[in-house]
Amino acid sequence: MESGAGEGNPGNSVLLSVRDLHVRYGRSVIALHGVHLDVPPDGVVAVLGSNGAGKSTLLRAVSGTLRMHRGAVSGGEVRYRDRRIDRLDPAAIVHLGVVGVPEGRQVFARMTVEENLRAGGIGAASARGRAAARRRVHELFPVLADRARQRAGLLSGGEQQMLAIGRALMSSPELLLLDEPSLGLAPKVVDRIGAIIREIHQQGTAVVLVEQNAVMALRVAEHAVVLEVGRVALSGPAAELSRSEDVQRLYLGGHAESQAAAQEDAALAASTRSASRGLSRWTG
């Protein structure tokens, strides 16, 4: 299989490379058992799976935040631009260009929208860089410009999610880690968030998208992996995964229209790529 989700070709075509990653919480919980993931530069990779499969754990291992949750990498490695990052602290990883948006829209509720964005831009290299990032955020999310002086806690759920993503974009990341951005949002808002993630990707930012909403994720992503109890059970191009019987039964079940739409969108995304790639079933 080419670079993308699952096991790929380490090298220049890979921005993020997760190899044989094992993660524990305390002594007794083993959350990941040898996970592989590749993200190409400018790629969007979805990580699907049900509750407790290990999706957030994988993002925490990449963003360096495992320790905040009493977790630790117990084997394998995470490389970003071929540099080992699994022993770095979260601030150093942000500095390299990898920024996460944790599950649950953790905006600073008592601060204004503008103050939230400013907080996200603190690490930006220059005032000019911050201004350019703010322009980009306001273009992607005009509501954040309209509500600049409003307290973030008064925004709707969807607007708070937009603010959380906008705040992450303020440091102009190369790789954005999104943990369940659709959680608890109405279908129309989910569609809007999905469209914005695509736009962010088209502007040149790579994305790892953790989602339980497989319909949305397979529309947005080029590649996807399915985690089952801490292992990669399936990986491949999103178009092929959305045709897979297992994925349809377990994650797209009963949504015939959604399945068709996801397949159509994923096929469209796939048609823009020249190489044809195969679906891998993981057994390890």
Ligand SMILES: Nc1ncnc2c1ncn2[C@@H]1O[C@H](COP(=O)(O)OP(=O)(O)OP(=O)(O)O)[C@@H](O)[C@H]1O
């Ligand atoms: N801080 C923690 N301490 C102990 N166990 C944890 C901790 N965080 C997660 N786990 C366990 O690790 C496993 C993977 O959890 P994780 O949150 O990564 O799954 P997930 O796929 O993101 O699930 P969800 O979609 O429900 O967020 C689960 O068994 C979970 O109970």
